Amino acid sequence: MKSQLTLKTLALLFSLVFSAVPFVPPAVTMPVTGEVQSSYQIYLPLMVNGAMGGMTPAAPQMPSSEAFIASVADGQAGVVRGVYVPGVLALPVRQQPADNPTYVSPEAGTATQFASAAALGVTGLLAHNYLAGAEFFKLAAGQDVLVVYGDGAVKLYRVTAIYRYQALDPYSPYSNFVDLSTGETKSVGEVFTQVYTGGDHVTFQTCIANNGNPSWGRLFVIATPVN
Numbered sequence: 001m002k003s004q005l006t007l008k009t010l011a012l013l014f015s016l017v018f019s020a021v022p023f024v025p026p027a028v029t030m031p032v033t034g035e036v037q038s039s040y041q042i043y044l045p046l047m048v049n050g051a052m053g054g055m056t057p058a059a060p061q062m063p064s065s066e067a068f069i070a071s072v073a074d075g076q077a078g079v080v081r082g083v084y085v086p087g088v089l090a091l092p093v094r095q096q097p098a099d100n101p102t103y104v105s106p107e108a109g110t111a112t113q114f115a116s117a118a119a120l121g122v123t124g125l126l127a128h129n130y131l132a133g134a135e136f137f138k139l140a141a142g143q144d145v146l147v148v149y150g151d152g153a154v155k156l157y158r159v160t161a162i163y164r165y166q167a168l169d170p171y172s173p174y175s176n177f178v179d180l181s182t183g184e185t186k187s188v189g190e191v192f193t194q195v196y197t198g199g200d201h202v203t204f205q206t207c208i209a210n211n212g213n214p215s216w217g218r219l220f221v222i223a224t225p226v227n
Contacts, residue, residue: 063090069148076150080113083125083202084146089135093125104128114196114205123147123202129214133206136221145202145223157202157223164208165191170215177218195220 063071068090072082080093094105096115104126105112111132114124127133145157168185169175177186186194195203201224208217 062087065146069146069152069154072148072150073152074150077153079150080123080147081150082148083111084148085139085143086146088138088143089132091125091127091132091135106131108132111204114203117196117203120197121200122196122198123200124196125202125204127204127206129207129209129219133219136204136206136219139204139221143223144226147202156226158226159221159223161222163195163220163222164217165220166208166210166217167215170213170217180217191218195222200225 065084065086068082068084072092074081079095082090082092084090091109091111094107094110094112096103096112098115101116103112106128108131111125111127114126117124127136139159139162141159141162143159145159147155147157149155164180165177165186166180167175167177173188175188177188177191178184179186195205201222204219204221204223206219207215208219210216
């Protein structure tokens, strides 16, 4: 039987992705289904908020959708290579290394696909808030989202929900969250389930900076398929 990460493990990875300090615990036994268990190190690279002297890189000129699709297509069917929102963003998408489930690309103007979300049929797109994640704050309900695959295929989604949370313990992998629209407190597992389960959709995720803390909160923008 093929081993799969449990939802509890996925929630842990989700909570680690945007911490701004290194989290390097000893070897961790990760629970999986079946009789086999795998052990490996969870490592979160140090990310310094406000890179490039505290200046956010200037966004490149917006290409046409046709030009963008041609620029990211590499012939690999089924692999997400880009995301395009007309008038808002045009980002190549990088894949996480197989041995680093908390990796987020340090390149300006790119997003990273969250592999653990992909295992659940969700396209999770991650970016730091001082890089391409700054563009996620421009997303709004009703906007079209084009997910581009390596063979040039395009799938259309539309933004349907935006969630903003405060992390009560921003650097803890077990932090609870407060929904900024309702005041409700939720566990990391509850938030993960809300944004990364439920069938095919796109989830944009970045951090919310506040009070001098680059990891104060989390922004999630949800786009669902347009049939």
